[in-house]
Amino acid sequence: MRSLEDSVVTAGRRTQAQRRAETREALIEATIQAIVEKGHAGVTVNEVCRRAGVSHGGLFGRFDSLFDLVAAAAAEVGRRQIEGFVAKVAALPDRRDIDAVLAIWLDAARDPINTVWLELTIAARTDAQLRERLSVVRDEYAAAMMADGGLAATRGLPPAQSVALGSIVIFCFDGFAIHTGTFPQPELDALRLEAMTEMVRMYLKAHLVND
Template identity: 50%
Template sequence: MDAQQPVRRRTQRERKEATVTRLLDATIAAIAEAGYAGTSVGEVCARSGVSRGGLFRHFGSRLDLVVAAAERVAAHHLEAAADHLAAAPPSDLRAALEWMRGRHRDRENVVWFELMVAARTDAALRARLSPVAERFFTDITRLARRVPALDDFPDETLHLLVSSARNLLDGETISRTLVPEPAVEDARLDFLADFAQFLAVRRTRVSVGGA
């Protein structure tokens, strides 16, 4: 019989990382289900099994915790997009937009909607979240460069297209909870793909005209 292997004890760093992960996962779940206002420290502690003292050993305030959760959601979104583009590059722009829509409707992404709405009237949240959102949106545009149909778009044109698609799909995700319009939603992807083609043609005409 093989001798029983001793159980390796986790390092202090591993224990800290595990606790932080539990707290962030609980915060994300709470915001997605109960909204920003309903995500209290007590709610996060109850969901994570971490005491209030344990929470404040890792985060100085509720705001620190919420911003860290937003950063985690952004990182997950970007990782998923990068993995998708590496494993199965979209066959065309419409396919890329359809995948992008799926990410916007992902349960975890709801956290961004909740926080953006809350930031409108919460100055402290707005000040902390704005640079996080700016980096997130910049990284999304940078990833879009990997879509074959977009790889030669000028930076300003790519930004216009990606930001327009992002804002449209954000609004669609929110409004469809009250008034779903499947046919219109499907046509919207065609509209966005056509918009990209318009930008591509316009870019070519400007380039030729300026030559």
């Protein structure tokens, strides 16, 4: 049988593990918020530690470098985006409803947390190490968007065409999020979504093969 002392030691170790996990989560959240508010260039060790209420030693005790922390933040952003998207699509009465699915995609692109992905994507253009890390997150995100009903309406298209269409929509919506975040034109939002929806409908009408 385990002694009371053994139980106390085990409980203490578990509590320490929980504290380490909480600190790690706080650092990742602080990094996400710093990127949203200050951009990728504004993320420094001092800034992240200040926001998280963690010492420099606390940061480097959980991540080997600031780069590794930023990469972990990117992975967390991807996880949240996938989780939110999948849940919203699953709640639709009809997962092949193009209007509804595209509206969800646009909301995901305009979510402030997507700013993190956009900022890091731009930075990765000239940073091979960051580009390599992000490619894993990107592939997981794209696979989830395709597999969990994001393109159910394209069933019948050859796989390559389905992926191409989906990527065009994502690229357009990300660009939309960048420009409207800086130069908002809310009076055009509905018209832009309507135009994209109509273009997708026309493409499907021209290329879709019935089941």
